Amino acid sequence: MNLPKRIEIHEEGPREGFQIEKPGFSLQDRASLVEALAATGLAQIQVASFVNPVKVPQMADAAQLFQAIHKRPGVRYTALWLNEKGFRRAASVAEVDLEGVLYFYASDAFCQRNNNSSAQEHARAQAQWVQLYRDFGLTVHKAYLMTAFGCNFEGEISLEQLRKALTDIAALQDETGIALKEVYLADTVGWANPNAIRERVDLTRHIFPQARIGLHLHDTRGIGMANAYAALQEQVDLFDASVAGLGGCPFSGHAHGGAAGNICTEDLVFLCHELGIETGVALDPLIEAARLAERIIGRRLDGKIMHSGSLEKFR
Known part of the structure; x- marks a missing residue:
């Protein structure tokens, strides 16, 4: 393997x-x-x-x-x-x-509930964070894309939606002159499955060939470790746990409580x-x-x- x-x-x-x-x-x-x-x-x-x-x-x-x-x-x-x-x-x-970390959303509905703005508006606002980090002598090296697999308010995030969100991050990287060394896909509320892990890691690598791909996985539906194994098979070497x-x-929209850890x-x-x-x-x-x-x-x-x-x- x-x-x-x-x-x-x-x-x-x-x-x-x-x-x-x-x-x-x-x-x-x-x-x-x-x-x-x-x-x-x-x-x-x-x-x-x-x-x-x-x-x-x-x-x-x-x-x-x-x-x-x-x-x-x-x-x-x-x-x-x-x-x-x-x-x-x-x-x-x-x-x-x-550390200099930027946060983005693939789900517009989740971003609206968490930030009172659209996902694209939130993405544009990250340029201000780049400058703030620079003011404090910090290099922006990492970006998280929240709800990269799905959202309980919006449903499944399609590959095209994911591509658009990743492209927005890449555009901000070019505009601000930063070089992202780590790009995380976050399964914020537990929608990922092993096949989705493989295809979305591959897409992210295509858009960010210079970056390490990281995963922030939740075990909401009991397949978190199966998703981690699929990621290992794709040579992912960076995980939150x-x-x-x-x-x-707690703000995930689950009928019986929040997403699992x-x-x-x-x-x-x-x-x-x-x-x-x-x-x-x-x-x-x-x-x-x-x-x-x-x-x-x-x-x-x-x-x-x-x-x-x-x-x-x-x-």
Whole structure:
């Protein structure tokens, strides 16, 4: 099989997981989880988001959380922001590892609900973000295309819709003189399937031949890991994941709640190691971090390997 020799995983559980839970988890517990994840070999951890504390009270203490973490050299501790105010709050916290990231939408309906603008209007506004990042000395190196597979408000995103959204990103890249090194397709609410992964990764590579293609997958309908495997077969080597399967999208339009969390980090690591793909992540300490997350949250979480254990003890 034509699989990558090594992949890179960006951990999103501390931000995506606790953002969807009820407020009240202690800074100490959340910092301990971040520190446990950093000890596994993960190179990047998204710790928190700088968003409206009235709408998302779970993230009201984002600055204090960053300051509570004992940082490990060589690990990037990143944050999410949705507007300039949030970015400037993040930039004021010395412990945040800032990065120049742009966000786009394939679904017009989802963008309207999240941003009160059309997807194309939102895309044009990203030029202002390029300048803002430059003002802070940041290079724009990454772009996310949200709802790249489908949307519960709009339905399936066709290949032509995806091509149009990707072309808009490429046009902005040319207009602003940036060079995107990473382009992520985000299955924000769980519409992807293995065939769609293959055809959409191929289309994205055609439009961005110089960029690494990344995937942000949600396991809403139970085939998140099958989608990851299909991506590995397409030589994708960049994934977002969430320890213990924490998280979800509360604004996804699902009749019975939000989208499930990202694909589970330790399950993805297990899959890769079984296939002979290096991750740079130690699986057993990662399983312990997942179990720590479960103890903090206080209920059984969705990860599989955290409950069954790896196969190492049988070998």
